[in-house]
Amino acid sequence: MMVESASETIRSAPSSQNGVGSLSGQADGSGGGGATGTTASGTGRDVTTGTDSNGEMSPAELLHFQQQQALQVARQFLLQQASGLSSPGNNDSKQSASAVQVPVSVAMMSPQMLTPQQMQQILSPPQLQALLQQQQALMLQQLQEYYKKQQEQLHLQLLTQQQAGKPQPKEALGNKQLAFQQQLLQMQQLQQQHLLNLQRQGLVSLQPSQASGPLQTLPQAAVCPTDLPQLWKGEGAPGQPAEDSVKQEGLDLTGTAATATSFAAPPKVSPSLSHHTLPNGQPTVLTSRRDSSSHEETPGSHPLYGHGECKWPGCETLCEDLGQFIKHLNTEHALDDRSTAQCRVQMQVVQQLEIQLAKESERLQAMMAHLHMRPSEPKPFSQPLNPVPDSSSFSKVTVSAADSFPDGLVHPPTSAAAPVTPLRPPGLGSASLHGGGPARRRSSDKFCSPISSELAQNHEFYKNADVRPPFTYASLIRQAILETPDRQLTLNEIYNWFTRMFAYFRRNTATWKNAVRHNLSLHKCFVRVENVKGAVWTVDEREYQKRRPPKMTGSPTLVKNMISGLSYGALNASYQAALAESSFPLLNSPGMLNPGSTSSLLPLSHDDVGAPLEPLSSNGSSSPPRLSPPQYSHQVQVKEEPAEAEEDRQPGPSLGAPNPSASGPPEDRDLEEELPGEELS
DNA sequence: GAGGAGATAAACACAA
């Protein structure tokens, strides 16, 4: 089973890829309008390459140039962050198959962007946590690097200008100094704004002192007017790189040392950001830079550059050296709608992940406590990529109850779990890791993952995150229908349910709607009932159960694993999961549902929805998931009224309390049409 | 390798 799960995960990748790919296009479009990065849109593009041709710039020009350049760099920084999350600390991610690298490969495959959903699918909460940390560290480092570059450029330009205009009178020089200071001030402002923005977005959680550290530092260490003479004094050979000249000047603010450090630093990320603020701030710059730069990969010293090629998602342009790469980055990946959109998406992803992470982490604790697992390290996220032995204490058997960590990994059932498999090493595969689309994970669908519980638990997640639900269309349709008081929905209502419940289905409507219709028509379990004013769809539980016979008996491996690897309780749990899935009870964890949904759903659990779970405790493991007679006859009352206006109504209150049909006499009207005998045997 | 299940795409028919 374990192996199967793993393999499934992997194999499902292609399919999921397809699905994702088809969506990605739209996702891209959604972000296209990106207003976020537009603040400075249009300014940066042409400026980038002008760095070397600034021989005769006037102070004003220089200032303008610097401003634009600063913006450009800032944009690049943001972009780097966007992709940085995908390839935290790894330059060679493309080639290798580590879990962390997966995102990159995915990103490569879908040039447009990684959708939040993809990110979430790809990464397990621990991974996400690690990535977030990495990203924060990287951000700091990037910011510092950025400002360092700005400083260097300024210095270089000043040097150049001085050389070019040696004969200039003192006044001219003074003007330039003034301009220089202004530039620095503006840079600092920009930096501050940037940091504030990041903080605001929760991307960087800097303490005030820390955030302001660089700002404080720069003025004193670098910008002090009195230093200028020194700066110029120390100028080296005309053609000498700015870095060198700066180095000679001993301006630590440039972070030259840090730069050197970054090259030597281990490629490993050091999530721990130095939160200590130094009196003069200067050391802070160096310190934090060193820390953050540590993950700036040894080789290229740029997160987007590795193995001689641009790691920008979908790019892969070959660049001989870092310089060329930088140029390439500036020209090919300058600020534009797409990049901006990517950045925005990434920010949203991060935010979503943070929220989700908190929730999942909390849930995990509860789950582990419930399973008598050691509350384990409170910080499972610190080692997201721990190679988890297949034969971990939690064999796949635990599928049901421990669905979340069958492999010992601490990934919550979260769906986030639905990773783009390729990422996950076979050994890490887990039942909870659903491949791509709603379907595809039949195995989990059938007996590995309690869909209902997963849906219930991740209700909010699916609702808000653009994650493709790891359930089959049939399951989802059934769920939608069962959630209603009268167990019937029009097609349009089903559509609405999909879009309401899953952010994923708010896009790509043509595809999934077609799939929904296809499923409705294809599966006998869905019965179309003609109504006075139209047709509604109902679920034939018998058919539904028939179409997915209990695998307990049919899956030797599963049974074997369960018996060997788990206690009876676990086995029972697994079986319960199977049952749960088959009948899609939602309400396993009502608490996880939002009030509205919960209220609306609860009533349903009584008849058929609850069946799978409750019986379980009593007769669960021994008998196949059969529904008791009452359950067979799902009370379906053909709506007499148009289902219109169902639009986006929240199932909540209105549906919740009153549930006439649920308690009312079962009406087999619809069942009679096509329902074969109720033989479940 | 065969067969089943699911997803996806597409074509077609029909009704509003």
Added chain:
DNA sequence: ATTGTGTTTATCTCCT
């Protein structure tokens, strides 16, 4: 003519 709905077929992938 368009749109929504419903059916059917074909193809592909994955799993058993």
